[in-house]
Amino acid sequence: MNAVMQLLRNHRSIRKFTDQPVDDDTVADIVSCAQAAATSSNVQATTVIRVRDVERREHLAELAGGQPYVASAAVFLVFCADLNRTRTACAQQGKTMVEGMTEHFLIATVDVALAAQNAVIAAESLGLGICYIGGLRNNPQAVSDLLELPDQVYPVFGLCLGHPDQDPQIKPRLPLDSVLMEERYRDGDDSTAQLADYDSTLREYYATRTGGQKNSSWSEEMVALVGKESRPHMQSFLHDRGLAKR
Amino acid sequence: MNAVMQLLRNHRSIRKFTDQPVDDDTVADIVSCAQAAATSSNVQATTVIRVRDVERREHLAELAGGQPYVASAAVFLVFCADLNRTRTACAQQGKTMVEGMTEHFLIATVDVALAAQNAVIAAESLGLGICYIGGLRNNPQAVSDLLELPDQVYPVFGLCLGHPDQDPQIKPRLPLDSVLMEERYRDGDDSTAQLADYDSTLREYYATRTGGQKNSSWSEEMVALVGKESRPHMQSFLHDRGLAKR
Structure with a gap:
């Protein structure tokens, strides 16, 4: 790059x-x-x-x-x-x-x-x-x-x-594979597994960056944002x- | 820059x-x-x-x-x-x-x-x-x-x-003064004069770039876009x- x-x-x-x-x-x-x-x-x-x-x-x-x-x-x-x-x-x-x-x-x-x-x-x-x-x-x-x-x-x-x-x-983003698709929208088990992986990545990022004060995954953040x-x-x-x- | x-x-x-x-x-x-x-x-x-x-x-x-x-x-x-x-x-x-x-x-x-x-x-x-x-x-x-x-x-x-x-x-843009305002929205005679100036600039740009095939001002383009x-x-x-x- x-x-x-x-x-x-x-x-x-x-x-x-x-x-x-x-x-x-x-x-x-x-x-x-x-x-x-x-x-x-x-x-x-x-x-x-x-x-x-x-x-x-x-x-x-x-x-x-x-x-x-x-x-x-x-x-x-x-x-x-x-x-x-x-x-x-x-x-x-x-x-x-x-x-x-x-x-x-x-x-x-x-x-x-x-x-x-x-x-x-x-x-x-x-x-x-x-x-x-x-x-x-x-x-x-x-x-x-x-x-x-x-x-x-x-x-x-x-x-x-x-x-x-x-x-x-820098805050880690969703894996590229989750957001770049080919020919058509892709949904299903793979996507679910990718989100679960990213949940762990983000939780670890917060644990490291905030010294454990913030403990949340992306899914939890999304519930806070769009669950209401x-x-x-x-x-x-x-x-x-x-x-x-x- | x-x-x-x-x-x-x-x-x-x-x-x-x-x-x-x-x-x-x-x-x-x-x-x-x-x-x-x-x-x-x-x-x-x-x-x-x-x-x-x-x-x-x-x-x-x-x-x-x-x-x-x-x-x-x-x-x-x-x-x-x-x-x-x-x-x-x-x-x-x-x-x-x-x-x-x-x-x-x-x-x-x-x-x-x-x-x-x-x-x-x-x-x-x-x-x-x-x-x-x-x-x-x-x-x-x-x-x-x-x-x-x-x-x-x-x-x-x-x-x-x-x-x-x-x-x-590069297509000329509206004058900076038209889009960057201070403290509050500014509207009125000044803005109208600025738009008229830009209309001329853009018409000239089209005349030069397209060899006179395209002849329109920004206001005319906007009528075509939002006038319908x-x-x-x-x-x-x-x-x-x-x-x-x-």
């Missing part, structure tokens, strides 16, 4: 940052790299809102479920899926955007994720650490109010950027923003 | 490939880079199905709206959002996954996009060209049938990989897969 691939493979989320700032030109370059990602039909549905104000940052940290690095990271960006800009473009042509389509919502969301991942790679190539903040979706309406988002726009996630003040180990309702407000929130209604 | 950032900024979609193959180890390395992307709560909701069979590739090319490079690229991968694996994990713990949550659908979709963009960067770092194929969502049920996807899994997009046999120019219903089957398709129902 070449140096870029090594960089990709070395990703770990960073949740503790030094006080060292990141200058504005660097942030501009990072967002410019985000813009260069592929975009469906050139829609460019990504809007990035940088929040600097200390009180607003603390408010966002709280809204994200009490994640202090949202306030303490050198840079905090909110990645929004934006169909307001396309609505404006339609209006300039004397046309009306068709609102509420699930497909447009999907296009915009994927667009944002591709752009954000480019930003992440750019930042990591500069030696910065990053952490995605899906927790903004804990209170997406409050986040939208704080950022004065118009309808047709929603906050997909936040992104912390800064100089790392920790050096966590998650953010049950999301559908009605999106509908209120005029998104994914039909 | 460093070499990685230059690589990110040099992205163009490639739609014409040479006959030169890409070996299996390289594909494995690329997918392994995809796996290294950040993943929400470690859900790892990405499954990649590689299609090699010529007839199946031609069928997919047709289902994607007649995109011949789906059949002719050295490698074609279908990126699926997979909540079947987490369902299996829950079952192994004697628990039941809560199905149909919009938030789980969103987590899985974002996961796939982050992973795919890592795959793209890895591929481009090796000198390969790529093209995302959102067109798989033209006929997502037929694609799901062809790939024998269980419910809780859906094809988000395809990805062509191969050695480029064309050298298209797009893939109106998506919501019911997703519901049929057991996804995003509530």
Whole structure:
């Protein structure tokens, strides 16, 4: 693997940052790299809102479920899926955007994720650490109010950027065989055995990394994540923003 | 900007490939880079199905709206959002996954996009060209049938990989100022003027690149994209897969 691939493979989320700032030109370059990602039909549905104000940052940290690095990271960006800009473009042509389509919502969301991942790679190539903040979706309406988002726009996630003040180990992933299939979806005994193997791998990783304080397998983590309702407000929130209604 | 950032900024979609193959180890390395992307709560909701069979590739090319490079690229991968694996994990713990949550659908979709963009960067770092194929969502049920996807899994997009046999120019993006905002969403006269500027830039780009054959602005492209219903089957398709129902 070449140096870029090594960089990709070395990703770990960073949740503790030094006080060292990141200058504005660097942030501009990072967002410019985000813009260069592929975009469906050139829609460019990504809007990035940088929040600097200390009180607003603390408010966002709280809204994200009490994640202090949202306030303490050198840079905090909110990645929004934006169909307001396309609505404006339609209006300039004397046309009306068709609102509420699930497909447009999907296009915009994927667009944002591709752009954000480019930003992440750019930042990591500069030696910065990053952490995605899906927790903004804990209170997406409050986040939208704080950022004065118009309808047709929603906050997909936040992104912390800064100089790392920790050096966590890389978390092992599912075996490649579990996720790369040939010709058709493969399910069955093999997959079950692979998951059981990975359960052991991950349990061992936590035992080593956390000195035994965390003791869980992937299956147990998944029960915690999808064995219960998650953010049950999301559908009605999106509908209120005029998104994914039909 | 460093070499990685230059690589990110040099992205163009490639739609014409040479006959030169890409070996299996390289594909494995690329997918392994995809796996290294950040993943929400470690859900790892990405499954990649590689299609090699010529007839199946031609069928997919047709289902994607007649995109011949789906059949002719050295490698074609279908990126699926997979909540079947987490369902299996829950079952192994004697628990039941809560199905149909919009938030789980969103987590899985974002996961796939982050992973795919890592795959793209890895591929481009090796000198390969790529093209995302959102067109798989033209006929997502037929694609799901062809790939024998269980419910809780859906094809988000395809990805062509191969050695480029064309050298298209980089398409200009919206001005950075239009997409990077400070503290709050910014809308108004400035934004409208920026869009008008970009309309001219893009029209000029097309005039130069296509020798005047294509003559459209971004606003006109957006009317074509969101000024009409797009893939109106998506919501019911997703519901049929057991996804995003509530």
